[in-house]
Amino acid sequence: MYHNPTKAKMRTPSQLSSRWIAMLCLVTILCSLFTLGVAVKEHDFKKCHQSGFCKRNRAYADNAIAQGSSWEAPYKIPSELAEFKDGQFHATILKTIDNQGTTVKLPLTVSFLKSGTARVTVDEQRRIEKDIELRNNSPARKERYNEAEKWAIVGGLTVDTDAKVASEGKAGMRIQYGPNFSFEADIKYEPYSIEFKRDGVSQLKLNDRGLMNMEHWRPKIEKPAPEENEAKEGGEGEKKEEEPVEVAPTEDESTWWEETFGGNTDSKPRGPESVALDITFFGYEHVYGIPEHTGPMSLKETRGGEGNHAEPYRLYNSDVFEYILDSPMTLYGAIPLMQAQRKDSTVGVFWLNAAETWIDITKAKESKNPLSLGSGAKTNTHTHWISEAGLMDVFVFLGPTPHDITKNYGELTGTTAMPQEFSIGYHQCRWNYISDDDVKEVDRKMDRYKIPYDVIWLDIEYTDDRKYFTWDYDMFKDPMSMGQHLDVHGRKLVVIIDPHIKNAGSYPVSDELKSKGLAVKNKEGKDFDGWCWPGSSLWVDCFNPAAIEWWKTLFTYDRFKGTMENTWIWNDMNEPSVFNGPEVTMPKDNIHHEGWEHRDVHNLNGLTFHNATFHALVSRKKGEERRPFILTRSFYAGSQRLGAMWTGDNQASWEYLGAATAMVLNQGISGFPFAGADVGGFFGNPEPDLQSRWFQAGAFYPFFRGHAHIDARRREPFMLSEPHRSIVTAALRLRYALLPAWYTAFYQANQDGSPIVRPMYWTHPSQESGFGIDDQFFVGSTGLLVKPVVEKDKVTQDIFIPDDEVYYDYFTYNKVSTSKGKQVTVQAPLETIPILMRGGHIFPRRDIPRRSAQLMRFDDYTLVVVLGKNGKAEGELYVDDGESFDYEKGQYIHRAFKLDGSVLTSTDAEGRDIKSIKEGDWLKRMNDVAVDKIIVVGAPSSWANKKEVQLESEGQKSTVKLEYFKADSSRGAFAVLGRVGAKIGADWSIDLS
Numbered sequence: 001m002y003h004n005p006t007k008a009k010m011r012t013p014s015q016l017s018s019r020w021i022a023m024l025c026l027v028t029i030l031c032s033l034f035t036l037g038v039a040v041k042e043h044d045f046k047k048c049h050q051s052g053f054c055k056r057n058r059a060y061a062d063n064a065i066a067q068g069s070s071w072e073a074p075y076k077i078p079s080e081l082a083e084f085k086d087g088q089f090h091a092t093i094l095k096t097i098d099n100q101g102t103t104v105k106l107p108l109t110v111s112f113l114k115s116g117t118a119r120v121t122v123d124e125q126r127r128i129e130k131d132i133e134l135r136n137n138s139p140a141r142k143e144r145y146n147e148a149e150k151w152a153i154v155g156g157l158t159v160d161t162d163a164k165v166a167s168e169g170k171a172g173m174r175i176q177y178g179p180n181f182s183f184e185a186d187i188k189y190e191p192y193s194i195e196f197k198r199d200g201v202s203q204l205k206l207n208d209r210g211l212m213n214m215e216h217w218r219p220k221i222e223k224p225a226p227e228e229n230e231a232k233e234g235g236e237g238e239k240k241e242e243e244p245v246e247v248a249p250t251e252d253e254s255t256w257w258e259e260t261f262g263g264n265t266d267s268k269p270r271g272p273e274s275v276a277l278d279i280t281f282f283g284y285e286h287v288y289g290i291p292e293h294t295g296p297m298s299l300k301e302t303r304g305g306e307g308n309h310a311e312p313y314r315l316y317n318s319d320v321f322e323y324i325l326d327s328p329m330t331l332y333g334a335i336p337l338m339q340a341q342r343k344d345s346t347v348g349v350f351w352l353n354a355a356e357t358w359i360d361i362t363k364a365k366e367s368k369n370p371l372s373l374g375s376g377a378k379t380n381t382h383t384h385w386i387s388e389a390g391l392m393d394v395f396v397f398l399g400p401t402p403h404d405i406t407k408n409y410g411e412l413t414g415t416t417a418m419p420q421e422f423s424i425g426y427h428q429c430r431w432n433y434i435s436d437d438d439v440k441e442v443d444r445k446m447d448r449y450k451i452p453y454d455v456i457w458l459d460i461e462y463t464d465d466r467k468y469f470t471w472d473y474d475m476f477k478d479p480m481s482m483g484q485h486l487d488v489h490g491r492k493l494v495v496i497i498d499p500h501i502k503n504a505g506s507y508p509v510s511d512e513l514k515s516k517g518l519a520v521k522n523k524e525g526k527d528f529d530g531w532c533w534p535g536s537s538l539w540v541d542c543f544n545p546a547a548i549e550w551w552k553t554l555f556t557y558d559r560f561k562g563t564m565e566n567t568w569i570w571n572d573m574n575e576p577s578v579f580n581g582p583e584v585t586m587p588k589d590n591i592h593h594e595g596w597e598h599r600d601v602h603n604l605n606g607l608t609f610h611n612a613t614f615h616a617l618v619s620r621k622k623g624e625e626r627r628p629f630i631l632t633r634s635f636y637a638g639s640q641r642l643g644a645m646w647t648g649d650n651q652a653s654w655e656y657l658g659a660a661t662a663m664v665l666n667q668g669i670s671g672f673p674f675a676g677a678d679v680g681g682f683f684g685n686p687e688p689d690l691q692s693r694w695f696q697a698g699a700f701y702p703f704f705r706g707h708a709h710i711d712a713r714r715r716e717p718f719m720l721s722e723p724h725r726s727i728v729t730a731a732l733r734l735r736y737a738l739l740p741a742w743y744t745a746f747y748q749a750n751q752d753g754s755p756i757v758r759p760m761y762w763t764h765p766s767q768e769s770g771f772g773i774d775d776q777f778f779v780g781s782t783g784l785l786v787k788p789v790v791e792k793d794k795v796t797q798d799i800f801i802p803d804d805e806v807y808y809d810y811f812t813y814n815k816v817s818t819s820k821g822k823q824v825t826v827q828a829p830l831e832t833i834p835i836l837m838r839g840g841h842i843f844p845r846r847d848i849p850r851r852s853a854q855l856m857r858f859d860d861y862t863l864v865v866v867l868g869k870n871g872k873a874e875g876e877l878y879v880d881d882g883e884s885f886d887y888e889k890g891q892y893i894h895r896a897f898k899l900d901g902s903v904l905t906s907t908d909a910e911g912r913d914i915k916s917i918k919e920g921d922w923l924k925r926m927n928d929v930a931v932d933k934i935i936v937v938g939a940p941s942s943w944a945n946k947k948e949v950q951l952e953s954e955g956q957k958s959t960v961k962l963e964y965f966k967a968d969s970s971r972g973a974f975a976v977l978g979r980v981g982a983k984i985g986a987d988w989s990i991d992l993s
Contacts, residue, residue, distance in 0.1 A: 042324060044262065045583050048312055052255025053215070053274035054358045057386040058312075060276070061211045061360070073191035073210030077108070079170045082189065087112050087159035089175060089185075093122060093192050095216060104216040110185065110194065112163035115156050115408050116178035118185055120194060120206060122275070122392035124216060132217045135257070138269030139525045139591055145390040145600035148354045151607055152638040156411035183398050196347075198398045202282045203347045204340070206394065211278035211384055214392060220257050220271060264582035267523055267589045269597075276386040277394070279349055284340035285379040286761065286771045289348070289670045290315065290359055292331040292635075292647070294323060297662045297669075297759060297774035299338075302328060302360045312358040312386070317603050317634045319577035319584045322651060322683060325659050332575060332648045333635035334603040335670045339397075339405050340381060341761050343768050348405045350395040350412070353387040354604040354636065360384040388588075389600050402669070402762040403754065409671050410753025414641040416674050418750045421882030422492055423568075423629045423644065424742050425454030425853040426732055427705035428716065429494075432461035435475040436482035439493075442716055443486060447851055449718040451729050452736045454852045456486065457494045457570065457705075466534035467502045469509055469560050479562030490854030492566045494631070498573040499542070499609045502534030509554065513538055518547040520598070521591040528590050530578040539576055539586070542608035543601065544593035548615055555616040565621075568629040569613050574606040575634040606634025607642070614642045625885050631703070635672060644674040644703045652681025652712070657694050658790035662774040664701055668755030669762060674746075676703030685713050688724040689792065689830060695728045696833045697788035699735040700779065702746075702756040727831050733849055734833070738779075740844040740861060740877060745780025747878035747894075756780060764802040769821045773800050782875065783841025783866060784810065787834045797834040798823040806869050808937050808972055810835035815972040839938060840868030842875030842897040847933070857882060858925055860932035861984055865899055867938035874898045876909050877984070881922040891920045893985040902993035904934070906982070914985065923985070931980040934990075939964060939975035943992065951980060953988035960990065 048054040064071045074096040082091035089110040094103040105125035112118055123144060126132060130142040163177035172188040184197040193207040206212075256272040258265055281287065286298045290313055301308040309327070315334035323331055336351040338359075351357065362382045395412065397405045428446070433439050439456055446453050462479075464470040471479050483493055501510050501519075513519050514527060519538040522528040527538055541547050557563060578586050588599035598605075610632040617628035630643035639645065647663045650656040660677035667675035679698035680686045686694065695717070698704050708715055717728045735742075745756045755762060757777040760770030776787035776799060785807065787799045800823050801807060807816040809826065816836060818824040828834045845862045865873050880892035896909035908914055917923070944966065948959045960977050967973040982988040 042327075042329060045318060045320065045329060046261060046314075048314075048358055050261060051356065051358070052259050053272065053388045054312065054386055056215075056255070056272075057211075057213055057274060057276040057384075058360070060213050061209075061278070061384055064210055071210055073207065073212065075106075075192040075207070075212050075214075077187075077189040077192050079189055082173065082187075084165050084168075084173060084175060087161045087163045087177075089173065089187060092125075095214065097216065106214055108192075110175075110187065111157075112160045112175065112177040112185070113156060114158045114160045115411050116183060116398065116404075117156065117408050117412070118177070118183075118196065118396040119157075120392075120394045120396065122214060124214065126217055132270065133219060134269040135220060135271070136267050136269050136523070138267070138523060138589070139521075139595055140269050140589075140597045141595040142270070144273065145354065145596055147596070148352050148390065148393070148604065151354075151604050151611075152352060152636060153412050154414045154638070154641070156408070178398065196396055196398060198345075198347075198400060203345070203398055204282065204349070204396065205280045206277060206396075208280035209278045209382065211276060213274070213276040215272040215274045217271060217273065262582055264587060266582070266587065266599075269523075269589065270389075273389050274387060275353070275390065275392040276384065277392060278382060278384045279394075281340035281347065281381040281383070283379065284342045284347070284381050285363065286341045287338055287361065287381050287383070288341065288666065288761070289335070289338045291335050291666045291670050291672075292333040292663070293328055294331070294659050294663065295326040295328070296772070297666045298772045299361055300328075301362050303362050312360045312384075315357040315359070315603060316583070317575040317585075317606055317636075319573065319575050321649060323648065325655055332633045333606065333639070333645065335635070335637050335672060336385075337409060337637065337670050338383065339402065339669065341402070341765065341771055344400070344766050346399040346402045346405050346765060348397040348399070348409070350397070350409060350637070351385050351387070352393040352395065352637070353390045354601050355388040355390050355599055356602060357385065357387040359386070389597075402765055403752070406669065406671065406753040406755065413638045413671060415751065415753045416640045416672070416746065416749040416756075417642060418627060418880075418887065419644070419674065419746055420627050420629055421739070421743060421857070422454040422490075422853045424702070424739065424746065425704070426452065426735060427455040427457060427494070427703075428453050429457035429459075429705055430708040430712070430714070431459040431710040433458055434461065436478055439482050440485050443489065443491065445716070445718045447489065449725065449729070450849070451717050452732050452849070452851055453491070454854070455492045455494055455568075457496075457707075459496055459710075460498070460533055462495060465502070467504070467507050467509070468497045469554050471562050476562070480564065483562075483564045483566055487564070487566045490852040492568055492629075494568045494570050494629070495563070496570040496572055497613065498533070498571065499540050499576055500530075500532035500534065500537035500573065500578075501540060503529055503536040503538050504534070510538065512550065513540065516546070516550060518544055518550055520586065522587070523589040523591065525591060528586070530586070531580045532573065532577060539578075540609070540612070541593050542605075542612040543596070547593075548612045551612045552616040552619050555613075555620045557621060565624070565626075569617060570631045571606075571610055571613055572633050574609040574632060576605055576609075603636050606632055607636040607639045610635070610639055610642045626883050627885065637671065640672040640674065644676070645672060646675065646703060646705065647677040649682045650678050652684035652686040652690065654690060654790060654792050656681055657690065657697060658775070660701075661697065661777070661788065661790070665755070665757060665759045665774055665777055668702070668757055669759065671753055673749050673754075673756040674702050676701035676705055678705065678707040680706050680708060680715055682707055683709050683712070686715070688720055691715060691720065692724045692727045692731075692830060693789050695731045697790065699731045699833070700757065700777075700786045700788065702742075704735060723831065730831070731833065736850065736853065736856065737845045737847055738784075738843075739853055739856065740846055740879065741780060741782045741784070743882070744844070744876055744878040745782070748780055754780075757786075760800065760802050767802045767821060770800060770802045776800060778838075781841070782843035783838035784843065785836040785838055789828050789834065795827070795829045796825050797828040798825050799834060799836060804869070806839035806867075806938065807836040808839075808866060810837050812970075813937050813972050813974050814970045815967075837864070837866045837937060839866050840870075840873050841866050842873050842899065844875075844877045853882070858929055860930050862933045862935065863897060863931060865897075865904065865934060865936045867899070867936065867940075871940065872898075872900050878909075879926075879984070886920060886922065890917055891923055893923075893926060895984070899936075902991060904990045904992060906931075906986070906988050908987070914987070926985055927983060929984045931982050931984055931988075933976065933978035934980055936975045936977070937972060939973045941966075941973065943975055946975075946992075949977065950991045951982060951988060952991075953982045953986050
C-alpha cells in the first residue's frame with residue numbers, strides 16, 4: 001500500500017490541532033530530505049550492473065561462456081574426500097583461487113529425501129569455523145547465514161536411507177533414489193556438477209556450464225597511498241610491491257568492501273560472499289514461478305533480444321510505487337521456486353536463500369548431448385542463480401507431474417493455512433474510511449442494495465497520529481460499537497498494523513520496544529531509526545523470539561482496546577519499507593537477532609512479521625482458538641502457512657486488470673495460492689466498465705478485495721449507477737453461491753499444496769499448446785473453466801479447450817462446439833463472465849442469496865452434475881465450521897460424489913465411518929442441512945419421460961421429483977432433481993435408471 005503522507009485528515013480548520021500542524025511541518029521537512037513514494041520510479045531500484053555481486057557474477061558467466069570448451073571451472077572434488085552413507089553424499093569441494101593451486105574448502109552435502117526430493121547444500125569451511133575477520137568493528141555474525149531453513153522449512157527432510165550407490169569411481173558417483181529407484185543423481189568430481197535423471201533420461205543439471213561461483217572470504221588489503229613523486233608524475237614512478245590479493249581475472253574488486261547507491265553506503269563488513277550456480281533444464285522450453293513479478297507466467301529470457309528482458313529477474317522484497325508491467329523488476333515478495341514443463345514432464349528447483357537474488361534465463365535450441373534428451377525435446381533452458389550471501393542450498397524436484405512438484409514443495413514449506421470461511425468472501429476496503437459512522441454507513445448501504453460482503457477494512461488513518469494499537473478517538477469515537485454493529489450482520493473488521501513503530505515518548509509501544517531491546521539495530525548496534533508513515537520510526541525485530549512474545553501481548557483485547565472477536569489484521573509495509581533507506585528499504589548492514597545482517601535475511605523479513613502477528617492472534621484470548629486472518633504484502637517461501645497476500649499497488653487500468661490473472665496464477669503454482677489483486681485498481685479512478693469487469697475477474701481470485709487510494713473517488717459497489725451496479729452485484733452473488741466449491745479448493749490446497757486456481761499446464765501437462773496460456777484457469781477440481789474479460793469494449797471471449805471432453809456454458813448450458821487444443825469463441829457482453837463447465841465433474845453451490853458467508857453456514861446445498869462424454873461425473877465437498885481448529889479433531893464433512901452408470905452416490909471421501917464420529921455442536925447442527933437440488937447437465941434422453949427417481953439414505957427410501965429439459969439447437973439437455981432432502985453429511989444414493 002502506498003500512501004501520500006502529505007494528506008491530512010478531512011477536518012475543518014477548527015479541528016486541526018497543534019499536533020497536526022506539527023505533523024504537517026514534519027512532513028514538509030521530510031519531503032525536502034528524501035524522495036518519497038510519490039517519486040519512486042524504476043530508476044530508484046537497482047539494475048544488475050548497479051548491484052556489485054550481480055555484475056561480478058554476470059561477468060564471470062560471460063567470461064566462462066566466451067571461453068567455451070577451454071573454460072576450466074575451478075571447483076573440483078577429490079575422490080578421497082567423498083563418501084555416501086545413510087542416504088547422504090558428503091564431500092569437500094576445493095575451489096582453486098590462484099595459479100599456485102591454492103584452494104578454499106567448501107563442504108558439500110547432498111541429501112536424498114523420502115519424498116524423492118534431493119537437497120544440495122554447499123557451505124564455506126573457514127566461515128563455519130568463524131576463522132574470518134570483520135571490518136569496521138561490526139557486531140555481525142561471521143558465518144554464512146544458515147537459518148533460512150528455520151523459517152521456511154517445516155517438514156519433508158527425512159532422509160531416504162534406502163538410496164543407494166549405483167556406481168562409483170575416481171570420476172564421480174551415481175546414486176539411485178526416489179520411487180522404485182527411478183531417480184538418479186550423477187555426481188561428477190572434476191569439474192564438480194550434478195546431473196539429475198528420471199527413468200534414465202536427463203532432466204536438469206547443476207553447474208552444467210561451469211558458472212558456479214562461491215565468493216570465499218579474503219582479507220581486505222589496504223593499498224598504500226601513492227608516493228609524492230608518483231602523484232606528481234601521474235603514477236609513473238616506481239610502485240611499491242603489494243601483498244597479492246586473490247582475484248580471478250574476471251573479478252571486479254570495486255564493490256567488494258562497500259557499495260553506494262542512491263546516496264546510501266553499504267559497509268559490507270564480511271566483504272564479498274555471493275553464491276552463484278547455473279542450472280540447465282534439458283528439453284524444457286517453459287519455466288514458471290519465482291514470484292513476485294509482472295509479466296507472463298511462462299518466464300522470459302533475460303539476456304536481451306526481441307520480446308525478451310535485458311535484466312535478470314530480481315528477488316529483493318521492496319516497496320515499489322506504481323510498479324511497471326511485464327518486467328523482471330523486484331516487487332514485494334520472493335519465492336525462489338522454479339518449475340520447468342515439457343510434454344508429460346515437470347521438474348523444479350527451490351533455491352533456499354533469503355538474500356538479494358537475481359536469476360538469468362536463456363534458451364538454446366541445440367544440445368550438448370541430444371541422446372540424453374529423449375524424443376521430441378528441442379530446447380534447453382539455462383538458468384543462472386545469483387545471491388548476495390548465505391549458503392548455496394538447492395532442492396531438486398523430479399516430478400514427473402506439476403502436482404508432484406507442488407505436493408513435494410508443500411511438504412517442505414507447508415501448505416496454505418485453512419482459512420476462516422468469511423475470508424474467502426468479499427472484502428471492502430479503501431484508504432481510508434474516515435470514522436466509525438462512515439464504516440456503519442457503508443455497511444448499511446451494502447445491505448440496502450442487497451450486495452453481499454464479509455469484511456470492511458481500516459487503513460492507517462484510524463490510528464492516533466500513526467501510532468498502531470491506538471484509535472483516533474475524534475473520528476472513531478466508539479470502535480467497540482462499530483465492531484458490534486458489524487458482528488450483528490455476520491461481518492468482520494480488518495485493521496492495519498505495520499512493523500514500523502513511531503519513535504515517540506509517552507507512546508507505550510515505542511517505550512517498551514526500546515526498553516526491552518527488541519528493535520532492529522543499525523551497524524553500530526544501536527536502535528535503527530528510519531522514516532515511515534509516523535515519521536521517525538523503529539522496526540520490531542521479529543527474528544527475535546522475545547519480540548514475538550512481546551508482540552503477542554499487544555493484541556489482547558484489554559491491551560488493544562476497541563477490538564473484539566471479529567477484528568483481524570492487515571500487515572503492510574513489511575518488506576520492510578523505509579522511506580529514507582536504500583531502495584526504500586532497510587540498510588543491508590543493519591543487525592538482527594543473533595547478529596545476522598539484514599542482507600542475510602532481507603527476503604524473510606515480511607514472513608517473520610506475518611508470523612509474529614499470526615501467533616499474536618492465536619493467543620489474544622485464553623481459550624479462544626480460532627484461525628487467524630492476516631493479509632501480508634511481503635512474503636517468502638512458507639508465508640502461505642500464515643494467511644493471504646495481494647499483488648500490491650496496482651493501477652485502475654485495463655492493462656493492470658489483464659496482468660493480475662497471470663500474477664495470481666503464478667502465486668498459486670509457487671505454493672502461495674491465497675492471492676488476489678486490488679479490485680478496481682489502487683491508484684486512479686476506474687471507469688464503470690473497467691470496475692465491472694474487474695469485479696467479474698476478482699470473483700475468481702482466491703483473495704477477493706476491492707481497494708482504492710485516498711485520492712481516488714469513493715467507489716463502493718452501491719455507488720455505481722445501473723446497469724453497472726447490478727453487474728457487480730451479480731458477480732458478487734456468484735462468488736457467494738460458489739463458496740462451497742471455493743472452500744473445498746482451499747481444503748485441497750491445504751492438504752497437498754494444489755493451486756486454488758489452476759493454469760492449463762498444471763491441469764493438462766500433456767497439452768503443449770496450453771503451456772504458455774495464463775489468462776484462463778480452472779477453479780480447483782470443479783471443472784469450472786474461467787477466462788475473465790480484461791479488454792475494453794470486448795463482448796466476446798476466446799477460450800482455449802485443452803482436451804476432448806464436452807464443455808457447457810455455466811449460465812445457459814449451451815454446449816461448446818470445438819476440439820482439443822483449439823479455441824472457442826463465446827459471447828461475453830458486459831453483464832457476462834465467460835465460464836465453461838467441463839464434463840465429468842460435480843461441484844457444490846448454495847443458491848440462497850445472503851448478506852455474508854456467516855449467514856450461509858447452515859443453508860442447504862445444490863449439486864451441479866456435468867456429465868462427461870462417458871456418461872460419468874465425480875466431485876467433492878469439504879465443509880467444517882469455517883472458524884475453529886476443530887477440523888483437526890475430525891469435526892468436518894468431506895463427501896465424494898459420483899455418478900457412474902445410472903447411480904449417483906455420496907460417500908465419505910476418506911472412507912470414514914461417519915457414525916463413529918463424535919459430533920460436536922457444529923456437526924449436530926449440520927444434521928439439519930441437506931441437499932436441496934441436483935442439476936444434471938448433459939442428461940441423457942432416456943430420462944425424458946422420468947418424473948421421479950428413488951433416493952436411499954440412512955436405511956430409508958423415498959422418491960425425488962425429476963424435471964427433464966430437452967436439448968435444443970445450442971443448449972444441452974439437463975434435468976433438475978428437487979427437493980432431494982438427503983443430509984449433506986450422510987451416505988446416500990439416487991437410482992436414475
